[in-house]
Amino acid sequence: MTMEQGKPVIEAKGEIMHSADTFEWFAEEGKRAYGQVIPHGQPGRRHLTVKHPVGVVAAISPWNFPLAIFLGQVSAALAAGNTVIAKPAEQTCLVGYRAVQLAHEAGIPTDVLQFLPGTGAVVGSALTADERIGGVCFTGSTGTAKLINRTLANRDGAIIPLIAETGGQNAMVVDSTSQPEQVVNDVVSS
Secondary structure, X not given: OHHHHXXXXXXXXXXXXXXXHXXXXXXXXXXXXXXXXXXXXXXXXXXXXXXOOOOEEEEEOOXXXXXXXXXHHHHHHHHOOOEEEEEOOHHHHHHHHHXXXXXXXXXXXXXXXXXXXXXXXXXXXXXXXXXXXXXXXXXXXXXXHHHHHHHHHOOOOOOOOEEEEEOOOOOOOOOOOXXXXXXXXXXXXX
């Protein structure tokens, strides 16, 4: 991670620890009985909701947290009973590749978790348009999430779930009144 993305070692270690915790948490969550009882408008009647796997989930993750978000999406989809095609950001595909290798070594079958590297424009577009995809987890730009949403909406059949986390970029304004040493510290921290 430090070689491919340039993340400082201390941050890479933290991301690895967070990823392990997330994977473990979803593994435990997957053992819980899913469903919720909802009171009905009439006395004595209730509705039971039952959650079902959606099939094959495309997990499309960003470059900035190449392991934590990547494995968070993968572990959540697996815990819900789905199979996963994991597509990391093209800038950090080696991190994703190694994570999937380790997942396979830990016992996750290769036909349950697949790795698919490539650009978002080519591979991501083909993946989200594929009729065999039953759900999409995406972290990235708002514009790309809207494009994925439109792609899924244009498909025939059932509504395809899209879980998207977007818009995480903030601007930093620096002008001639800024103290250069403070700007450097703030940029490095961000």
